[in-house]
Amino acid sequence: MAELPHGTVTFAFTDIEGSTGLLKRLGDDYGEILSAHRRLVRDAFTAYDGVEIDTQGDAFFFAFPRARDAVAAAARVQRNHAAHQWPPGVEVRTRIGLHTGEPTIGEEGYLGIDVVRAARLCGVCEGGHVLLSEPTRALVGSRLPDGVSVFPVGERHLKDIDEPERVYELEIEGVAFPPMAQPGEVSAPSIPPPPEPAASPPQPPVPAVPGRRRRLTRKDRRALREQEREQKRTDYEQRAEEFAQRTVEGVLGMIDRKLGDLAQRATDRGPEGAQVQIGDTSFRADELARRAQAGIRQALEERMRGHDND
Numbered sequence: 131m132a133e134l135p136h137g138t139v140t141f142a143f144t145d146i147e148g149s150t151g152l153l154k155r156l157g158d159d160y161g162e163i164l165s166a167h168r169r170l171v172r173d174a175f176t177a178y179d180g181v182e183i184d185t186q187g188d189a190f191f192f193a194f195p196r197a198r199d200a201v202a203a204a205a206r207v208q209r210n211h212a213a214h215q216w217p218p219g220v221e222v223r224t225r226i227g228l229h230t231g232e233p234t235i236g237e238e239g240y241l242g243i244d245v246v247r248a249a250r251l252c253g254v255c256e257g258g259h260v261l262l263s264e265p266t267r268a269l270v271g272s273r274l275p276d277g278v279s280v281f282p283v284g285e286r287h288l289k290d291i292d293e294p295e296r297v298y299e300l301e302i303e304g305v306a307f308p309p310m311a312q313p314g315e316v317s318a319p320s321i322p323p324p325p326e327p328a329a330s331p332p333q334p335p336v337p338a339v340p341g342r343r344r345r346l347t348r349k350d351r352r353a354l355r356e357q358e359r360e361q362k363r364t365d366y367e368q369r370a371e372e373f374a375q376r377t378v379e380g381v382l383g384m385i386d387r388k389l390g391d392l393a394q395r396a397t398d399r400g401p402e403g404a405q406v407q408i409g410d411t412s413f414r415a416d417e418l419a420r421r422a423q424a425g426i427r428q429a430l431e432e433r434m435r436g437h438d439n440d
Contacts, residue, residue, distance in 0.1 A: 132181050134239070135193050140200040140230040140266055141240075141248035142180065144171060144207065145189035147223045147257030156220070164188055167222055170210045178203035183239060191249075193240070197230050197269035201300065204228060204260045205278045208305045212258070223257025230266040243291075250288035251297065260300040267298045277303030282354050 146152065146167060153160045164187070171190050172182065178199040180192040194200035204226045211224050229251055231244025247263060255261045262270075267280060274280060279301045285294040 134183075134235055135181060135195040136235060138230060138232055138269075139240075139244075140194040140197045140228060140269075141245060142175065142192040142194065142200050142204060142226060142228050143189070143249045143252035144192075144204075144224055144226040145187075145252065147225050149188045152220070152222075159217070163216070163220065163222060166214065166216075167211070167224070170214060171207055171224070174206035174210055175203045177206070197228075197266050198273050198275075200228050200266070201260075201262070201270055201278065202275040205275055205300060205302045208258060208260060208302050212305045225252055225255035225257050226260040227251030227253070227255050228260065228266045229263040230269055246290060247288065247295070250291060251286075251295075254286050254288065258305060260302070262298040262300065264296040264298070282357075
C-alpha cells in the first residue's frame with residue numbers, strides 16, 4: 131500500500147446502489163459489470179492522488195490529501211459511470227460519501243470517528259449522487275471543479291453518530307439522476323385521476339401525505355443555495371463589525387496608555403515640565419493629554435457610526 135495521507139485527510143466511501151439485486155438478476159454476467167465499475171472508480175480516484183485503503187466487492191475506501199481533489203475525483207467517477215456503455219437493461223448507479231477530518235494512523239490503518247462518518251454518509255446517499263460533510267464543504271469553498279456546484283440538503287442522522295450532521299450534495303453537469311429524497315416529508319405517489327367529463331373543473335393537486343419523503347426540485351436547490359449565501363453574508367457582516375469594534379477599542383487603549391505616560395513624564399519633571407506651551411497659551415501636560423484622548427475617542431466613534439450608517 132502507498133504511504134497513507136496524514137494530517138487533514140478526506141475520506142471517500144463508494145459502492146453500487148442495489149448491487150445485490152444486480153447480482154441476483156445477472157448471475158455470472160455480474161462479474162463483467164463489477165470489473166468495469168472497479169476500473170472506473172480506480173482510474174478516477176488515483177488520477178487525483180487518491181490512495182486505496184480497502185475494497186470489498188463493489189465497495190471502495192479511498193483517502194485524499196486534499197478535499198478539492200476528492201470532490202473532483204468523485205465527480206469524475208459519476209460522469210464516467212453515466213457515460214459508460216453498460217449492457218442493455220443494466221443501470222449501474224454509484225453512491226459516494228466524502229468527509230474530512232484529522233484521523234489517527236495505527237498499525238493497520240486509520241483510526242477514529244472520521245472514518246465512520248464518511249462511511250455513514252455513503253450509506254445515506256443514493257445512486258448517482260455524492261454527499262459531502264460540512265468540513266469537506268468548508269475546505270473546498272468556491273474552488274469547485276468545472277461543471278460542479280454544491281448545495282445544502284439539510285441535516286442527516288447518521289448511524290452511530292450522536293448529533294445530526296449538516297450535509298451537502300454535488301450537482302454534476304452531465305450526470306442526470308433523480309434528485310435524492312428529503313427525509314421526513316414529500317408528496318404522495320403520482321396516481322392518475324379517473325377520467326372526467328370535459329366540462330369538469332381541473333382537480334386540485336393531491337396533498338402531501340405526512341411521513342412520506344419529498345424529492346428536492348431544482349427550485350428547492352436554488353432556494354437552499356440562496357439561504358446558505360444569505361447566512362454567510364450575515365455571518366461575515368457580524369464578524370466584520372466585531373473586528374472593527376475590537377480594533378477601535380485596541381487603538382483607544384493604546385492611545386490612553388501613550389498619552390498617560392506622556393502626562394506622567396511631564397509631571398515628574400516638576401512644575402515647569404508639567405506645562406506645555408502652544409502658541410501664546412500654556413497648558414498643563416496632564417490636562418492636554420486628557421483633551422487629546424477625548425478628541426481622538428470622539429473622532430473614532432463618529433467614524434464608526436458613519437460606517438454603520440453606510
